[in-house]
Amino acid sequence: MKILAIETSCDETSVAILENEKILSNIISTQINIHKKYGGVVPEIASRLHFENFGFVLQQALTKANVNIKDIDKIAYTKSPGLIGCLHIGKMIAKTLACYLEVELIPCNHLHGHIYSVAISNNIIFPTIALVVSGGHSQIYYLKKDLDFKIIGETLDDAVGEAFDKVSRMLGLGYPGGSAIQKQAKIGKPKIGFPIALNDESFNFSFSGLKVSVLNYINNNKNKNYFNISDICASFQETAVKNLMLKLKKAYKKFYPASIILAGGVSANELLRNEINNFCKKNKIKCLLPEQKYCTDNAAMIAILAYKKLSNCK
Ligand code: KG4
Numbered sequence: 297m298k299i300l301a302i303e304t305s306c307d308e309t310s311v312a313i314l315e316n317e318k319i320l321s322n323i324i325s326t327q328i329n330i331h332k333k334y335g336g337v338v339p340e341i342a343s344r345l346h347f348e349n350f351g352f353v354l355q356q357a358l359t360k361a362n363v364n365i366k367d368i369d370k371i372a373y374t375k376s377p378g379l380i381g382c383l384h385i386g387k388m389i390a391k392t393l394a395c396y397l398e399v400e401l402i403p404c405n406h407l408h409g410h411i412y413s414v415a416i417s418n419n420i421i422f423p424t425i426a427l428v429v430s431g432g433h434s435q436i437y438y439l440k441k442d443l444d445f446k447i448i449g450e451t452l453d454d455a456v457g458e459a460f461d462k463v464s465r466m467l468g469l470g471y472p473g474g475s476a477i478q479k480q481a482k483i484g485k486p487k488i489g490f491p492i493a494l495n496d497e498s499f500n501f502s503f504s505g506l507k508v509s510v511l512n513y514i515n516n517n518k519n520k521n522y523f524n525i526s527d528i529c530a531s532f533q534e535t536a537v538k539n540l541m542l543k544l545k546k547a548y549k550k551f552y553p554a555s556i557i558l559a560g561g562v563s564a565n566e567l568l569r570n571e572i573n574n575f576c577k578k579n580k581i582k583c584l585l586p587e588q589k590y591c592t593d594n595a596a597m598i599a600i601l602a603y604k605k606l607s608n609c610k
């Protein structure tokens with residue numbers, strides 16, 4: 297069975313083709329260079345670029361997979377969550393293709409797609425806990441079995457990726473912030489004590505206080521001779537990761553899962569990956585991390601999720 301998947305929820309236009317559980321192609325056209333100028337994603341520009349770029353992304357995906365569009369059996373697409381205009385472009389194209397090819401349309405949840413990005417190269421062992429961290433969301437899920445998504449905690453304000461992006465902007469490091477902060481953090485020392493918010497019994501997060509603390513630190517210290525951007529990045533990154541680990545460990549202690557999944561754009565973060573890996577090793581459970589190429593938005597994760605949905609219905 298061949299699935300063609302479409303992902304257009306934010307600033308990446310992506311098409312993937314999957315045959316059974318194998319990804320034949322996963323083409324991603326990123327709009328980062330355009331949005332960079334504005335310091336973040338401009339929704340209207342993002343929708344127009346999806347429309348403009350979709351044709352060649354589709355063509356490249358088919359060519360790389362060596363598949364004729366007439367041989368596609370199902371069309372999957374990201375239904376939500378995401379930027380509404382961007383989602384509409386993806387949905388319209390998906391519906392048109394499904395109608396033309398007379399095949400089934402499979403709407404998919406973007407965050408569930410991130411979770412299943414780890415299934416491209418691993419078997420998920422259930423029950424599992426998934427920490428989903430992206431530019432728009434920070435959530436902890438409990439999955440007792442395949443596709444049984446239960447949100448047990450989420451951010452009450454900013455997403456952690458959003459905090460990386462905003463701190464990066466404050467420091468003049470550009471968009472997207474995650475990789476820029478990680479790079480600076482490598483040459484800095486985590487010596488500034490930023491606060492961990494919402495250190496309570498829930499599995500929820502709050503990152504706006506951390507963001508404001510960094511802003512206050514910058515405003516109060518920018519003219520001092522010890523002011524060091526790398527140290528700020530290292531300290532911010534360490535606090536954000538500590539905060540995520542604190543709630544993940546709490547969730548582990550309540551549910552004792554057989555594995556832990558890390559997913560979403562922030563899963564590209566090396567410190568977070570190492571912390572989760574070490575935690576899983578210590579507790580002798582399986583650690584499921586997406587390959588770097590499947591961390592940020594891509595259609596391969598939508599394709600594998602659609603495949604699991606279809607297999608689950610049999
Ligand atoms: O999942 P994603 O591609 O898009 C959304 O669904 O939001 O996630 C993008 C987010 C951005 O906020 C970006 O700064 C963050 O992932 N990110 C990182 C890293 N690489 C990307 N955050 C921390 N460390 C990284 N290495």
Ligand code: ZN
Binds near residue numbers: 406430593
């Ligand atoms: Zn995403």
